[in-house]
Amino acid sequence: MQKIINKLKKKKIPLDIYIDYCLYKFKESYYEKKKIFGPKGDFITSPYISSIFGEMIAVFVANYFIRKGINKFSIIEIGAGEGLMSKDIIKTLNKFKEIKFTYSILEKSKNLKETQKKKLEEFQVNWLNSLGTKKNKNVFILSNELLDSLPVKHLKKINNKWFEKYVFYNITEKKIKTKYYKTKKINNKIFNLITKNIKFIEYSPLALNLLNKISNLIKKNKNNCFLTFDYGYTDSNFKNTLQGIKRHSKFSIFEDPGNVDITYLINFHLIKNIFNNNRLFNNIIMSQSKFLINNGILERLKRANKLCSSEIEKRTLIKSVNRLIDVKQMGKLFKVFFVQNDI
Template identity: 55%
Template structure:
């Protein structure tokens, strides 16, 4: 997108502004485009691998509310992509005739919101504009691969002084390069969450607003619950994990603007610390593998395979389930974080 480059020619911009421009700001930004998900797109998320993923989440949600003897509840999905997970969850819950559920979505991309409205038109889904509009009780908030789609900043300590990464135009080489600039004031919230040993920080500034918004919803009612799934790690040290993806391959994030997905590994330790600072009492992190196994994915696979009429279909389902739970695939890189004010 030439307008991004033209802007940078006038003045360097911060890394997170660059990522936001590439992913969301313009009609030709990445998430406003067609065909980015699935085998023919740039990446595959769990709902595309198997609908068993959504079924297990649905069963987790049902169990959560039934334990509290709640038969009518709400689900709010944030960042619903093409609406696949929503469809799987709603279809699973609708099999339980004694349960009433209203599904809501918050979606940043105008294009994806349109796709969701089309796909889910018969399922009575409603959309909220932002978390500030969410004043509901008995609400389960869920997201899959949302946080890795937030734009990040890079801060680095050079000679004991913090610097921030900017994107600038190199007029000689005629391309984009990055350069660290000294921070005049260390006034970003992130500095309250790092210790003296820390020399590098990769984080999304939007994570503070997001987690605080979720914390407020959790404070609204003890029955409200948050579950998010994403690839990432749980450590006080930050990794430099920013990467571009195009057609399932790693690519440079400073070329092909609007055609490259820009993503990073979420640091769940930071999110947990923000929740704790907001006095959210119950925060847990587990691997996707543990979560799915604990909530019955193997049993569900054994049940589903009995209904399949060919060995080929069974082996396809086996491969899909294995991809979700195998530690060498998505099993341990993907984490499940839950948060609530339940004691």
Template identity: 40%
Template sequence: MTLLNKFLKKSQTVPIDNFLDNVLYDDQNGYYSKKNPFGKKGDFVTAPQISTLFNEMIAVWIISLWEQFDKPKKFNIIELGPGDGKLCKTLIQIFKKFPKFYKSTNIFLYEKSKFLQKVQKKNIREKRVYWLKKSNQINKGPVIFIGNEFFDAIPIKQFEKKNNFLFEKFIEIDSKNKIKLILKKTSKANYKELKKYKNIKNAKFIEFPKKGFEELNWITKKIKELGGGILLVDYGYINLENRSTLQSIKSHKKNKLFNKIGEADITSLVNFGLLKDYFINKKFSVNDIVTQSFFLKRLGILTRAEILSKKMNFREKSDLYFRLKRLLDPKYMGELFKVIFAFKSKKNLSLGFK
């Protein structure tokens, strides 16, 4: 049964986020449930696949945070949406070089796709790594959540304001199995929810991560319980776009939206200004939102690259700096990708942000 046929059996109209949730995460036919989308043979690459320098900087940041928390004997690291496990694998290799720190850590992976869980278990053969099923698995010590390109993959709602009325975008399947977008007047519950956020108060077009905020609700609850924070790195914007940012990617190229359902990735740009509003509403401390380039440079990525390059031949150096350029250059990931850190602590946790 195709995804569209399965969808038609349930309903012919559905909010965009519910439709995308099925398209991406359906247990049998969902995009993330039947293939490994990462790397050259997949549909896209992320920073951990581009260069281990990115992974090293995240490791440096985590270890420094542990020190700022006064080196607790229990320290929990949770990677959100760990992909093929590349980041986690590198983190463990680096953590092992700091025995006292590594002894204190529990590493958890939070992954919705059962298929990708299998990929991760194959790539990460480490007894100290656990796959998180319930939040009560973590009950002692500060918790640090890390999400690299986690939030963009969570389906969003879309709203439009017309004549002082708020409408939500729905997906409709016509008699010929063609997909089209329609507007329906939104519910009072949605209207009430949107009013909580300054970032979208006067917007005429709104992308709202309701499902993403549902994920953050249990995450922030756990952080409030044990202390700690959440670091999110993703492509996105701070000032409102006032347009649809939904995009589809297939084989490293842009794909027509809603074409090749279940075979192509569909994501959206992350509204970091809205994310900051969310965390402030939860009474979290939030550093200024910075670009990926700013964050990695503050952590010392250029110095690290220089040290590594001294032992390399010309070809290896060229490859190193080409990959570094992809991470830092404004034409690539440097400016488009943003970084936010929200936390519950009396300490000034600003490494990488000032």
């Protein structure tokens, strides 16, 4: 996108600002484009693999409240993409006649908000502008692959001093390049959450902010909670995992800005620390495979199999469920983080 190159020609910008320009800031930015999801787009997420994924989440949400004797609750999904998972969740929850729920979406992309409105027009869905909703009681916040799409910073410690990665345009080489510069201002928030010996940090200030807002909302009522799915790792050391994806393959994040998805692996140890720091200690991290199996995906598969009209349909169904739970596919790299207020 020429607009980004022109900006970079004028001055260097921090990595997270560059990513925000590429993904969200302008109408030519990546998430404002059509057809980025699914087999014909650049990447695929779990709801595109099988509707059983959303069904499992719906069952988890319903059980969470039913076990507490609650039959009226609110769901807030953050970053709903094309609304595919929202649809599967709402359709499944509608089958539980004894429960009443509201479904709200907080979505950053204008383009995706429009798509969601079209896809979900048969259901009663509200779109929020912020997390500060009037309803603070019995709120279930959820997201799938939200955190990995939030812009990150790269920080490096050299001789006991912190340096931050900036992006600029090299006019002679006609290329976008990066360089570390000494940080002017230390952001205490992140340094309070990491161990002292760490020498490299890949983190998203926006995610930190959003997760703190989620924490505050959870704290408002003992039944509030947050469930999120994403790919990532659990050790305390940070890795440099930033990558571009174009048509299902890796691609440089500095070539063709605005037409490439930019993503990274979540450091779930950091996510846990954010909630622990806010005194929400009742939180767990588990593999996607364990979560789905614990919630009955294999029994659901057996029932769905009986309804298949052909062998090909059966095989496709088994293959897609397998993709979600197989440890060599999405089962292990993808993790589930669940935090609740109730002790």
